[in-house]
Amino acid sequence: xxxxxxxxxxxxxxxxxxxxxxxxxxxxxxxxxxxxxxxxxxxxxxxxxxxxxxxxxxxxxxxxxxxxxxxxxxxxxxxxxxxxxxxxxxxxxxxxxxxxxxxxxxxxxxxxxxxxxxxxxxxxxxxxxxxxxxxxxxxxxxxxxxxxxxxxxxxxxxxxxxxxxxxxxxxxxxxxxxxxxxxxxxxxxxxxxxxxxxxxxxxxxxxxx
Numbered sequence: 089x090x091x092x093x094x095x096x097x098x099x100x101x102x103x104x105x106x107x108x109x110x111x112x113x114x115x116x117x118x119x120x121x122x123x124x125x126x127x128x129x130x131x132x133x134x135x136x137x138x139x140x141x142x143x144x145x146x147x148x149x150x151x152x153x154x155x156x157x158x159x160x161x162x163x164x165x166x167x168x169x170x171x172x173x174x175x176x177x178x179x180x181x182x183x184x185x186x187x188x189x190x191x192x193x194x195x196x197x198x199x200x201x202x203x204x205x206x207x208x209x210x211x212x213x214x215x216x217x218x219x220x221x222x223x224x225x226x227x228x229x230x231x232x233x234x235x236x237x238x239x240x241x242x243x244x245x246x247x248x249x250x251x252x253x254x255x256x257x258x259x260x261x262x263x264x265x266x267x268x269x270x271x272x273x274x275x276x277x278x279x280x281x282x283x284x285x286x287x288x289x290x291x292x293x294x295x296x297x
Contacts, residue, residue, distance in 0.1 A: 092244040114197050118254075119167040121260070127162040130199050130263045138279065141265040149269040150187040153222040156278075157264040168255040168288070175250040175297065182245040186253060188290050193196045202278020204266060217268055219280060241292065248297050257288040 114120070115131060122128070137158075144156040176182050198206055198215060206214040214220055245251050261283050268276035 096283055103110065114166075114259075115199070117166050117168050118170060121165050123163040123165065123174075127159050127164075127261070130201060130259065130279045133201075133279060138265065142267075142277075145265070145267060148272050148274070151270055153217070153219060153266055153268055155219075155222055155264060155266040157223070157262065159261060159263050161260040161262055161284075164259050165260055166257050166259065168257055169285075170254045171290075172253040173250060174245055176245045177297070179247055181247065184243050184245055184251065186241045186243065186292065188239045188241075194279075195214060196222055197283040199263075199281035199283070200278060203276050204268075204278035204280055215280065217276070219268075220282075222266075223262075223280070223282075243292070245294070245296065249294055250297055252293045252295070254289075254293075255288065256291045256293045257285055259283060259285045 100137070115129075120129065122166065124282070141158055143157050145154040147154075172186075174182070174184060198213060200206060206213050207216045208214055243251055263279065263281035265279050266276070267274050
């Protein structure tokens with residue numbers, strides 16, 4: 089199968105900040121694939137894995153967090169969404185123009201399970217009770233807004249071919265479990281996850297049907 093791939097690099101992040109988005113945003117991505125075998129998202133943890141990771145945090149604390157990191161900045165590749173699929177089942181070529189604009193993109197997203205929680209709204213959402221500070225992530229990110237910049241592309245869709253336009257990207261995932269104590273009593277328990285987008289771009293693929 090012959091393919092012509094045109095990739096427009098949009099956003100690369102190596103900036104410092106603590107902007108976030110809704111915890112469930114990345115779970116709605118079309119596809120997330122870890123680069124290395126064995127890594128997984130928090131939502132894919134089994135009950136046995138939870139118990140194993142909880143066992144790594146022996147003892148209690150008078151006050152504050154006990155944490156365990158199962159995956160630290162594991163690289164992922166993702167398809168965020170498919171924007172267009174245009175098929176040419178006819179006998180003549182079709183000329184199609186695409187215009188790609190840019191908008192605000194949130195780079196750091198959070199997920200929790202059990203009785204762990206999130207605080208804040210919209211792009212200010214983060215973990216409750218200072219959990220992120222306890223975890224001390226090196227990976228940081230910010231939201232970026234690019235205004236009045238766009239790219240126009242003209243593509244000939246030959247008979248018997250199709251064009252697929254998607255939003256692709258790369259990122260890093262860290263996750264694990266945590267317990268929170270007050271006066272030696274466990275009051276919070278569950279899983280935590282941080283999804284950081286490092287690159288996001290449009291992918292335009294022309295292929296034969």
